[in-house]
Amino acid sequence: MSELTNILNELDSMTDPLINNDIDKLIDSIISAKRIYLSGVGRSGLMIKAFANRLMQLGFTISVVGEISGPHTHHGDLIIFNSASGSSSNLISQAKIARDNKVKVAVITTNETSELAQQADLIIEIKAQSKFSQSTSIQPMGSLFEQSTLLLFDSLSLKLMKIMGINEQDMLKNHANLE
Incomplete structure (x- = not known):
């Protein structure tokens, strides 16, 4: 079997996070949020940026944390974090600031007991390895988590389209025309 076939088989054996x-609470939070902030670092950050792009195309008001044009948070906003380990100090700091400003916090992670997850109103657990955890994955570090979250975000986009x-x-x- 090829490496791609092995990766696809591994993804196929994953527990569906949409279950x-x-x-449903995350979808309701997305729909009702005044503004949606999205944050992650490394490859997990790339996956959440892809989701930010889809949310913008769906007509939501979004901001990627760390961009120079990011506005101040307010009550009624939502921040979604994508972090396998839930231990990135800058994400934990962002979550604490968000909570202080009465922003709803959602975390997609492999670690429901992480310090980041402890700040969350909503936690979506992905049963995959992080770069710090022991795993039986055929892929290195957090690859399975990152792939799973990209598929999760595309699935959420499809659900939002239907709703x-x-x-x-x-x-x-809403697609960019200044590319």
Whole structure:
């Protein structure tokens, strides 16, 4: 078997995170948020930025934490963190600031008991390894988590499209035209 086939088989054996009861709460939080902030570091940060792009195309008001144009947070906002380990000090600091400003905190992680997860109103656990955990994954470090979260975010985008009655043509109206 090829490496790609092995990776696809490993992804196929993952527990579906959409079965988590908090997924519906996350969707409701996304829909009701005044502004959605998204944050992560490293490869997990790249996955959450892909989700930020889809949310923008769906018509949500979003900000990626760390961008120079990021506005102040307010009550009624939502921040979504993507962090396998939940131990990144800058993400924990961001979560504490968000909570102080009455921003709802959602965390996608492998570690429900991490310091970042302890700041969360909603936790979506992905049953995969982080770069710090022991694993039987065929892939290095957090690759399985990162792939799983990208698929999770695309699945959430599809669910949001259905709920909101939005199609791909509607999303194209929000697609970047200064590329």
